[in-house]
Amino acid sequence: MPSTDYEQDTSTGFGPLRIKARGRAVMTNPTTNRGTAFTVEQRRELGIVGLVPTRVTNLENQVRRVYEQYQRTTTMLGRYLHLAGVRDRNEVLFYRLLTSNIEEMLPVIYTPTIGEAIERFSHEFSRPRGVFLSIDQPELMVDSFLNFGLNPDEVDLVVVTDSEGILGIGDQGIGGIQIAIGKLSVYTAAAGVHPRRCIPVVLDVGTDNLGLLSSEMYLGERHARVRGEKYDEFLALFVNTVKDLFPNAMLHWEDFGTTNAHRLLTTYREEICTFNDDIQGTAAVVLAAILAGVDVTGLELDDHRVCVFGAGSAGIGIANLIRDTMLRTGASETEEEAYSRFYAIGINGLYVDDQPELMPFQRPYARARADLADWAVADPNHITLADVIRNARPTILIGTSTRGGAFTRAIVEEIASYCARPIIFPLSNPTSRAEATPADLLTWTDGRALVATGSPFWPVDLDGVRYTIAQANNALIFPGLGLGVATSQATRISDGMIAAAAEALAGMVNAYRQGAPLLPTISALRTVSATVAVAVAQQAATEGLARNPLTDPIQQIYERMWQPVYPEIEAI
Structure with a gap:
């Protein structure tokens, strides 16, 4: 139903809903529909007498009913689809249910279940939400946004993905629209951003996922992922279109591949109001946990040495924010001094300045080969995590590698031997890819480790103390x-x-x-x-x-x- 069938001031959380539609049209729009909660008077005024059961119920009873239905659904994907159905019927009911059970339902409407929903998008497709933009039809971009039905001053957020780096499952083509939808659901549930002031967008630039290309059910463009000049022109058109149509909107980049994520943020961050959650959001929540941990250690942030294991987009984003905080609040007077406190490790070991494969955003963290001359290592061309721990003695260890179990007992006990309160964050998702479990980290350090994880973990009971594990959730x-x-x-x-x-x-x-x-x-x-x-x-x-x-x-x-x-x- 077009938005001309109702009016609402969405710039405040308390505006009345003025409904022009009548009859069944009222019931088919999730913004205007409230099902059995319409009063008798409202039913008469809106022409829906006889279209709903006679008894008038309140929102609390509706929440109870859909929650019981939710609980009877036994699979996580089934629960995701159930909640999506509630959202498509009754927006207020969906968000009331979600906010009332946010800790339980966040893993369903967001990570990790959203990954399966993305993979199954073309098979489970029911009702389209968001804007689908094809690189093969750039001339339709403006019309596509206008058809979404929002005026320039009615949009606060545009969440966009090109689906190349979806969570831990990689290229998912047009199915990435689900991550944009999920992200916006969290914006609304967590912060009260009005659901009608948000636009989820997927940039369909093709896919390199052969499973999708070979499926008759796939709903996206059927060709390999477009890269290079044509891709950049399409992105430039997209950014300029958003800037022209919605001048007050924040553009949120989500799950772009490593090659493009930093590059796009750097290209456009001084041109528009833009944010990359994988880089900046992850960095901010991890920095918060580090600052809390640093307070406990009794040392200044500048006194710590930081090892980032798996220094890609997220890992370097974390390092950048910690570095900037050192420069702003600590004793570091120059960037060189701040960089000297970091040890970044990738697939080929510690970043060293003679490694040609390093990307521009990684290179500032490369150590000078000459500075490592006195290190005791087995292979100077591949300096491992164990080598770094033994030689550099970092006090903060951050894992963004997706290598489950990489923080071994030997490595953790080595850190604990020289550091009274080591800060150790195994941040990789899902749980199976976490570099260590909180239980192991606390056991191996006699409860001294300060731990935060990327995935949710149950509390750990050790020597009569219950340790509640912080989840570094971007939400x-x-x-x-x-x-x-x-x-x-x-x-x-x-x-x-x-x-x-x-x-x-x-x-x-x-x-x-x-x-x-x-x-x-x-x-x-x-x-x-x-x-x-x-x-x-x-x-x-x-x-x-x-x-x-x-x-x-x-x-x-x-x-x-x-x-x-x-x-x-x-x-x-």
């Missing part, structure tokens, strides 16, 4: 960032704004108590997002990037947060 950062940007109408997203988000998150925990987590829990997501949003908006104003500097930040952020409750209805 603790990106929703609040988006809300802060939208409310302040920031023109750019600066490194200072990313750091402010991380510091606000770190400030919400007290990790000194033995066993306490280094990050807030997912159950506190709404409070976390609001706190992050205030910090981001204030930093944007400080840097002169806010078109709408907040005069009463807490109240203005609160008023902007959409609530999953049925709004007042006006039949017009």
